[in-house]
Amino acid sequence: MGLTLTHVSFTYQGTASKAIDDVSLDLQPGRFYGVVGATGAGKSTLCHIFSGLIPHFLKGSLDGEVALDGQPTSAIPIDEIATRVGYVFQNPFDQLSHITYRVDDEVAFGLQNFGLPRDEIVARVTHALEVLRLADLRDRYPFHLSGGQLQRLAVASVLAMSPDIVVMDEPTSQLDPQGTREVFQAVADLRASGVTVVLVEHKVDLLAAHVDELIALGDGRVVCQGSPRAVFASPVFGDLGVNRPQMAELALQLGFAGEAEALPLSPTELMKHYGFEALHAD
Amino acid sequence: MPIEVRQVSYAYASGVRALADVSLRIGDGERVAFVGQNGSGKTTLVKQFNGLLRPTSGSVWLGGADIATQRISDLARQVGFAFQNPDDQIFRNSVESEVAFGPFNLGLRGASLQAAVDEALGALELARWRDEHPYTLSYAARKLVCIAGVAAMQTPVLVLDEPTTGQDRLGVERIEHLLAARSERGTTVLVVTHDMAFVARNFDRVIVMSAAQIHADGAPSEVFWRDEVLSGAGLEPPPVVRLSQRLGGPRFWTVSGAASALQPRLPDRTSKSTLSEEAGT
Numbered sequence: 001m002g003l004t005l006t007h008v009s010f011t012y013q014g015t016a017s018k019a020i021d022d023v024s025l026d027l028q029p030g031r032f033y034g035v036v037g038a039t040g041a042g043k044s045t046l047c048h049i050f051s052g053l054i055p056h057f058l059k060g061s062l063d064g065e066v067a068l069d070g071q072p073t074s075a076i077p078i079d080e081i082a083t084r085v086g087y088v089f090q091n092p093f094d095q096l097s098h099i100t101y102r103v104d105d106e107v108a109f110g111l112q113n114f115g116l117p118r119d120e121i122v123a124r125v126t127h128a129l130e131v132l133r134l135a136d137l138r139d140r141y142p143f144h145l146s147g148g149q150l151q152r153l154a155v156a157s158v159l160a161m162s163p164d165i166v167v168m169d170e171p172t173s174q175l176d177p178q179g180t181r182e183v184f185q186a187v188a189d190l191r192a193s194g195v196t197v198v199l200v201e202h203k204v205d206l207l208a209a210h211v212d213e214l215i216a217l218g219d220g221r222v223v224c225q226g227s228p229r230a231v232f233a234s235p236v237f238g239d240l241g242v243n244r245p246q247m248a249e250l251a252l253q254l255g256f257a258g259e260a261e262a263l264p265l266s267p268t269e270l271m272k273h274y275g276f277e278a279l280h281a282d
Numbered sequence: 283m284p285i286e287v288r289q290v291s292y293a294y295a296s297g298v299r300a301l302a303d304v305s306l307r308i309g310d311g312e313r314v315a316f317v318g319q320n321g322s323g324k325t326t327l328v329k330q331f332n333g334l335l336r337p338t339s340g341s342v343w344l345g346g347a348d349i350a351t352q353r354i355s356d357l358a359r360q361v362g363f364a365f366q367n368p369d370d371q372i373f374r375n376s377v378e379s380e381v382a383f384g385p386f387n388l389g390l391r392g393a394s395l396q397a398a399v400d401e402a403l404g405a406l407e408l409a410r411w412r413d414e415h416p417y418t419l420s421y422a423a424r425k426l427v428c429i430a431g432v433a434a435m436q437t438p439v440l441v442l443d444e445p446t447t448g449q450d451r452l453g454v455e456r457i458e459h460l461l462a463a464r465s466e467r468g469t470t471v472l473v474v475t476h477d478m479a480f481v482a483r484n485f486d487r488v489i490v491m492s493a494a495q496i497h498a499d500g501a502p503s504e505v506f507w508r509d510e511v512l513s514g515a516g517l518e519p520p521p522v523v524r525l526s527q528r529l530g531g532p533r534f535w536t537v538s539g540a541a542s543a544l545q546p547r548l549p550d551r552t553s554k555s556t557l558s559e560e561a562g563t
Contacts, residue, residue, distance in 0.1 A: 038450040039422045148320040173447045176319045178516040246521040253541040267525040279530030
């Protein structure tokens with residue numbers, strides 16, 4: 001299953017400027033895509049287009065073609081798109097149903113709406129709780145969880161739906177480093193199982209370490225796209241108002257002028273590139 | 283305004299013990315970052331400073347007075363608090379009236395109210411959105427609106443809970459400028475954050491919380507090198523600190539610090555280019 005955008009533009013109802021401006025993308029099955037860009041660059045709008053919320057729910061004018069497995073998303077009912085494209089909202093409060101009293105019921109909520117058999121629901125909920133390390137909290141009231149636990153719950157409830165594509169809008173924004181690593185690990189597991197992942201994230205050091213491809217947005221357009229090294233080394237990246245990973249930034253401040261694919265992204269790579277000797281092994 | 287925490291313990295109604303016998307002194311005008319895992323007690327601790335939470339045992343002293351004897355409304359004049367989730371805070375229907383709410387309640391009126399609002403909107407570059415409904419803005423912008431609303435109260439102590447989440451580089455820079463400007467005026471600036479690079483660039487003192495207690499308290503140049511404390515608290519220092527540790531020699535904890543320290547060690551200094559100016563921070 002692939003998702004393709006061909007010359008897509010979108011303007012929200014009641015606004016004058018295009019939130020997304022002539023974007024063409026071809027998301028290949030099973031790849032992990034990172035999306036970066038400044039506030040207002042169009043990251044969330046792009047996620048809404050991927051997930052079918054545009055044009056089915058959010059109003060505005062959509063030009064160009066968005067196709068899910070060759071079929072225009074405008075012609076697929078939103079409830080069917082939802083079975084194929086999972087969407088993790090930026091704020092878990094927007095994601096959760098607000099009508100369940102237990103963590104496991106919350107994860108089951110979407111599945112019940114699809115009318116799946118009970119055994120299937122139980123199996124999927126158990127698996128999702130395990131992957132997101134929520135099994136011990138399964139009987140807790142969702143809104144008594146910490147911010148980080150809530151974000152993991154939001155990811156679990158999408159994972160349980162077994163979508164082919166998962167779109168995540170800053171799912172780790174309120175997580176501590178350990179919680180963030182857990183979500184990235186869960187995302188890596190998803191991707192290893194063949195799921196296509198699109199992740200909007202400001203934590204560029206983690207993106208650099210995990211994604212296959214980065215899509216950098218500026219003013220609603222794709223400004224550069226490619227391997228993390230190619231994108232971070234791109235001269236146009238500096239104007240986007242987005243951080244580079246610290247080691248890439250440091251290399252550029254030290255006058256890095258090599259091929260993009262040699263741009264250091266870790267301390268080890270930086271030391272090797274400049275021939276710095278370690279005092280002791282890491 | 284100095285803050286003193288004397289043997290404070292705090293337990294939530296659920297029975298969860300969030301602070302266990304914590305003592306701490308923060309001097310007038312200090313800049314302090316509280317770091318630690320979700321659930322380590324950071325937010326619970328800073329909520330003691332303005333009476334949002336009252337200690338189960340122990341006491342909190344603000345400017346030499348025990349806050350147990352003070353009303354929330356008096357504490358609000360002294361300690362401004364921006365919540366982690368902007369949607370817990372925002373309730374007005376325009377950015378300007380949201381930002382004006384705090385200072386209005388402190389008694390500001392007319393030109394002085396307008397001046398406080400304009401200054402806060404200006405500092406965070408929100409002036410062009412003053413008439414917008416906050417919920418038409420992005421999460422990151424709503425978060426800046428919240429910070430502006432608290433900054434406009436011009437309290438001697440400013441507390442920000444996770445200010446940089448969801449911010450792009452420019453958003454973080456605006457927050458950094460605000461904190462620097464307030465610091466210069468003598469404001470005590472406290473943040474709770476997971477963003478270690480932000481801590482490294484802006485704070486002289488880092489307090490590491492873990493399991494309801496303080497496990498380290500010192501300068502970044504000291505705390506970031508205490509591996510056992512950081513890993514015990516589930517934290518990682520910024521990558522540039524890892525580099526510094528592996529290289530030995532003078533310590534650096536920011537990218538600009540690293541660049542200055544490493545520039546003389548470059549094997550071929552003729553390879554320097556103008557990219558370094560462009561790259562910023």
